Amino acid sequence: MAYQALYRKWRPQTFEQVLGQTATVKTLRRQIEAGRIAHAYLFCGCRGTGKTTMAKLMSRAINCQAPVNGDPCGECDACRAIANETTMDVLELDAASNNSVDNIRELLEQVRYPAQIGQYKVYIIDEVHMLSTAAFNALLKTLEEPPAHVVFILATTEPQKLPATILSRVQRYDFGRIPSSLMVDRMREALDDLGIQAEDEALRMVARAAEGAMRDAFSILDMCVAGAEDGTITAAQTRDMLGTSDREFLFAFFDILAQRDACGVMRMVDELMRSGREPQVFLRELSSHSRALLTVKAVAQDAVSILDVTEEDEQRYRAQAEAFSEGRLLRMLDLFMKAEGELRFASTPRIGLESAALHACEENRGEDTSALLERIAELEAKLGKLETDMASGRMVVAAAPVQSETPKQAAKPAAQPEAKPQLPQAPTDEKAIWERVLDELKKNDPPVFALLKKERFIGAKGNVYQVVIPQSKKDFSYVRLNQQARREKISQVLSDVAGKKLMFEAVLESDAASQKMDAVRTEAQKSLIETFGRENVQIDEGKKL
Numbered sequence: 001m002a003y004q005a006l007y008r009k010w011r012p013q014t015f016e017q018v019l020g021q022t023a024t025v026k027t028l029r030r031q032i033e034a035g036r037i038a039h040a041y042l043f044c045g046c047r048g049t050g051k052t053t054m055a056k057l058m059s060r061a062i063n064c065q066a067p068v069n070g071d072p073c074g075e076c077d078a079c080r081a082i083a084n085e086t087t088m089d090v091l092e093l094d095a096a097s098n099n100s101v102d103n104i105r106e107l108l109e110q111v112r113y114p115a116q117i118g119q120y121k122v123y124i125i126d127e128v129h130m131l132s133t134a135a136f137n138a139l140l141k142t143l144e145e146p147p148a149h150v151v152f153i154l155a156t157t158e159p160q161k162l163p164a165t166i167l168s169r170v171q172r173y174d175f176g177r178i179p180s181s182l183m184v185d186r187m188r189e190a191l192d193d194l195g196i197q198a199e200d201e202a203l204r205m206v207a208r209a210a211e212g213a214m215r216d217a218f219s220i221l222d223m224c225v226a227g228a229e230d231g232t233i234t235a236a237q238t239r240d241m242l243g244t245s246d247r248e249f250l251f252a253f254f255d256i257l258a259q260r261d262a263c264g265v266m267r268m269v270d271e272l273m274r275s276g277r278e279p280q281v282f283l284r285e286l287s288s289h290s291r292a293l294l295t296v297k298a299v300a301q302d303a304v305s306i307l308d309v310t311e312e313d314e315q316r317y318r319a320q321a322e323a324f325s326e327g328r329l330l331r332m333l334d335l336f337m338k339a340e341g342e343l344r345f346a347s348t349p350r351i352g353l354e355s356a357a358l359h360a361c362e363e364n365r366g367e368d369t370s371a372l373l374e375r376i377a378e379l380e381a382k383l384g385k386l387e388t389d390m391a392s393g394r395m396v397v398a399a400a401p402v403q404s405e406t407p408k409q410a411a412k413p414a415a416q417p418e419a420k421p422q423l424p425q426a427p428t429d430e431k432a433i434w435e436r437v438l439d440e441l442k443k444n445d446p447p448v449f450a451l452l453k454k455e456r457f458i459g460a461k462g463n464v465y466q467v468v469i470p471q472s473k474k475d476f477s478y479v480r481l482n483q484q485a486r487r488e489k490i491s492q493v494l495s496d497v498a499g500k501k502l503m504f505e506a507v508l509e510s511d512a513a514s515q516k517m518d519a520v521r522t523e524a525q526k527s528l529i530e531t532f533g534r535e536n537v538q539i540d541e542g543k544k545l
Contacts, residue, residue, distance in 0.1 A: 006225075007218035010190050011053050014071040018050055018057070019186060019214055020178035027173070028054070029070035032061050037120070038171045040143055040152040042128075044159040045175025048213025051155040054175075055124045056082075058153065059090045063118025078118040089115045089122065096127045101134035108142050111150055120151050128154040129161035136163050143169050177212020180204065186214065187221050191233070196225060198233035205238045243278040247313075250289050251320060257332070258323035260361045269354050279353035283340040286356075290333040293321040297329070332360045427497070430460050436497045437465075437490070448489060451481055455506070464503045465494055471509055481506035 012018045015025045031037060041058075043051040060072035060082050072079045081087040093107060107123065115121045125131075131139070143152055143166065154170060156162065184203045191198050206224065210217035223241055224233045239246060249272070256264040272282060296303050296317045304314050321329075339356035346352045427433050434457045441449040455467040455477065469478040480486065487504055494502040 005218070006190055006222050007215045010186065010218065012050070012057060013074060015057065015061075016071070018054065019182045021050060021054070021175055024054070024173045024175065028058060032058075032067065032070040037062055037151060039146050039150065040170040041154065042159065042162075042167070042170040042172045043153065043155045043175060044157075044172060046157055046177060046211075046213060048210070048215035048217075049175040049178060050214065051175055052124070052126055055122075055153040055155055056090075059120075059122040059124065059151075062120050062122070062151065063089060063115070065118075081117055087117055089118050089120070090124065091122070092124045092126065094126050095130040095135075099130045099132050099135055101132060101138050104131065104135040104138045108138065111142060111147060114149050120149055122151045122153060124153045124155070126155045127157070128166075129156045129158045133163075136166060140165055140169075178214050179212075180207035183207040183210060183212075183214055183217045187217060190218070190221070191225075194225065196228055196231050196233065198224075199235050201235040202233050202238040205235060205242060209242050240276075243276070243281050250285060251316065253286075254289060254293070254320055255323075257357075257360050258320070260363070262358055262361045265357045265361055266354065269350070269357055273350055279349040280340055280343045283336050283343060283353060283356065287333060287336040287340065290329055290336060292317050293324060294326065294329045294333065296321050297326055328364070331364060335359055430465070431457070433494065433498050433502075434465060437493050440493050440497065441490070444493075445489065448486055451477055451486075452490075455481075458507075460502075463501065464505050466505050466507050468509055469506050474508060478506055478508060 015029050018025050041055075043054060045051055057072070060074075060079050061067060061070060063078040063082065064072040065076040065078055066073045074080075074083070078087075078089070082090050088110070091107065091110070093103065111121070111123075113121070140163075142150075146152065152170075154166075159167070159172070184200075184207050187203050187206065188198070202224070206217055206220045209220055220242070224238055227233075227237055227241060229237070249268075253265075253268050256268060273279070292307050292309070295306055296314065299306060303317075304311055307314065307317070309317075324332075335356055339352055343349050343352045427436060438449060438452060441452065452467065455469060458466050458468050460466070467481070469481070481490075482505070490504040491502060494504055
């Protein structure tokens with residue numbers, strides 16, 4: 001018997017076997033069980049997600065003479081005739097190659113004839129968006145008022161190309177990409193039937209390459225089966241066949257990028273090319289890795305479901321993401337995606353890959369706000385890592401070497417401990433206090449000083465010293481200066497300088513303006529009362545001066 005492709009052999013024969021389309025299956029099955037069959041359906045979704053399979057399955061189910069819970073029995077005359085394609089009750093048309101008005105007119109001429117075996121004549125039009133305007137117009141009238149024995153099932157990967165007049169006359173069902181875990185389980189089932197073993201990583205690689213399309217996954221698996229040695233599909237074999245890179249290689253490559261090591265990047269690209277990998281495929285993987293690092297930065301917990309990886313992989317991504325700022329990762333992602341698109345037209349793809357990788361090593365030297373924020377964020381990340389390493393004991397500050405004591409030194413009396421240097425006499429003026437605070441921070445805490453030095457000091461409100469932050473810096477300076485640790489640090493320096501308990505607060509520009517207006521209003525009210533007397537002044541709190 002001739003070998004049958006896996007995607008054909010494992011095409012679902014019942015609704016239970018359809019993967020990843022739970023809502024659509026449930027709705028269609030209920031319609032069939034209740035006998036409420038619509039005259040026209042539209043199945044939308046990317047390739048390989050089961051649109052045509054569902055159309056064929058539905059054509060059997062609505063014509064089955066002994067359905068079981070909405071599923072076709074597979075044994076009656078109608079089921080066998082439709083499965084063997086020996087009946088005219090189900091007609092399929094590929095609109096990609098039969099898109100003219102004459103093709104549609106020829107199909108519609110048969111509409112008036114009743115079904116031969118089953119209850120319905122089913123017309124399946126695949127890639128319906130490829131029909132010409134004239135063909136759509138010819139289909140429209142019949143689609144609006146078809147005979148009671150006719151059901152149209154339209155399938156397309158691009159529903160946005162269909163005329164609104166067609167969309168308004170069909171029941172639309174969207175087919176989502178199939179989750180990798182479901183594809184891996186189905187592939188494992190198919191391999192067990194063939195008596196072939198496969199490493200888990202190999203199947204996950206196939207699922208990732210298929211991008212949610214079960215048909216593509218089975219097509220790739222067919223090639224893996226053909227190349228399997230000793231009845232086992234290995235990750236290495238699958239990687240060679242797909243032309244992809246080892247995950248360890250990707251992590252190592254991003255470690256080099258984090259260090260901005262241009263020499264290391266060039267050596268790793270050379271290693272990649274010597275192993276026969278495709279530059280465009282590698283750029284796609286670099287984009288995916290960048291996206292994974294961005295995802296774990298944005299999602300504080302449980303990014304496993306979004307990334308479709310194991311918990312161990314998620315932890316590795318989180319650890320590596322600490323070496324990059326969000327701004328740099330976004331820039332790298334844009335860079336890799338752009339290079340991937342341009343590489344298909346390049347005469348020397350390797351040079352395009354090397355150029356993109358070297359640009360990813362560069363610092364963003366622009367003078368715009370995004371470039372400055374990226375550099376500041378990277379400095380903060382380095383300082384944060386240094387603090388974490390010191391707190392955990394992974395890094396310690398070396399003590400100064402102890403000199404051996406000479407006899408002459410031993411004869412000297414023990415030196416008295418040096419007194420702690422005292423701050424100069426405390427200033428009393430608010431501005432003078434603030435200037436002294438900036439000087440202290442500049443010497444002892446440069447990162448905090450860098451955040452404060454360009455912000456406008458607006459004085460004290462009670463014992464709270466305030467700086468005003470422009471709205472343009474709301475998501476950066478305002479957020480960082482109001483973090484508890486920094487506020488406490490600045491408040492402590494204020495208290496030390498002034499010799500009394502003071503607090504610090506960063507306010508947004510709009511809030512500061514409101515506070516100033518309140519102060520002016522209060523002063524005006526006070527002046528009016530002093531001039532005319534309290535009994536002669538009526539203050540309407542509902543109105544503003």
